[in-house]
Amino acid sequence: MSLFPEIIRIMAYVVGVLAFVGLNAAFLVWLERKVAGHIQRRIGPKEVGPFGVLQPVADGIKLISKQLVVPAQADSLLFRLSPVLTMTLAVTVFVVLPFGPSLVARDINIGLLLIFAFLSINVLALFIGGWGSNNKYAVVSAIRAVSQNVAYEVPMLIIVITMVMITSSMNLNVIVSQQGNLLQWHIFPWNGSILSPLAFLIFFVCTLAETNRAPFDLGEAESELVAGFHTEYSGMGFGLFFLGEYASVFVGCALASILFLGGWQCPLGIMPGVHWMLIKTYLLVFVVIWVRWTFPRTTLYGLLNLSWKVLVPFSLVILLVTAAQLKMPWPF
């Protein structure tokens, strides 16, 4: 492997991933507003461009042209670092996501571990943003975000361990290759664990909580905390948080589709490719948006109770049952 093509390769992937993250955020902002509109029997954005598709572009131009205000008493370094960190972590995770059989920036054999390592640092970015703002609302929000993320990482990782036990690989491309058609998807109870549908459900709920999406958006509870950890951010500082949030939503749903729904594989076994990955992921993203506009926000205690009293015990049961099933396949 010579140096020059390697640099070209890295640059192509950096540009590609950044462009994808930007387009993904723009599309999701538009989709979110359209779905929200139709659920409330409005039509959502319609003025800028056909069906309002250019509305996120107009919003982006507005955000870029605004002044970045750093509050006088804020910790200047942490305040500036936080949005950049959020964005960087979300973008880095894209490096190991397999979009197609050969379309992956780095096909490394601990891809799953890397994703969870970076996603758990993500909460640190929110925390230093809330802390550095020197704003009481932001600090309360940061504390909530940390307790929430810690609580939901436990069941999520237990489920991931279960899936790694079934697939015996942490390489995302290998996990996808095992699920050639609809009947081989890991979501079905006859592939690996009899409790996998439940595992998928728990994983999805944890994804909602990990990405701070409604009904678990306690971190930015507008009615209580103004805007939570990004209360003091203006212009593109806020914009980067926004891009980062939508990138993490995409990553969460992409992971769910890779682990349980066969990633880039076609359900019928013909013409696998990047389109299947995008279809599956965006269907899950649609469910995330649908959930957001259906349910009211939970309380902090309700949220923590759900994690520690329901999701953790259930995921432990799944882990044990799967382990037993893998070791002695006879009763199943």
Place this chain on the structure above:
Amino acid sequence: MSGYFKEIYDGGKSLLVGMGITFRYMVQPVVTLQYPHETVPMTPRFRGHIDLACDQAGNHKCIVCGTCQRNCPSGCISLKGEKPEGAKKKLLIAYQLDFTKCSLCGTCVESCPTDALIFSKNYNLAGLSGQEFILDLLKRQEERSK
């Protein structure tokens, strides 16, 4: 222990019911009206500011009796008439409505002996100064009868 599972079951079921409701709403047609592009048909009993009514020939029916002016509780109507040489009746030469003071009570319309006043359907009222709402009803009536 059975209460624990029942709570999870009932909770999960109610979440699904909620999602079903929002999905049905999402696929139903929208109920909002895109106002500047679409407008609702005006209701017949809408009360805008007053206007002079037109008869079949396009003339107003005002006889300049001044009843509306005297009955207006806000004092926002002022009209002027004069008798041309050799004519029997007075002729309306100015009818001014100060809409900034009008309370839309409709006493003028009720008291008019010849039904010369109607409520207009004009609701697009926005202006940069109060002067824009001192309306010359005679001019409006002439423009409409053209």
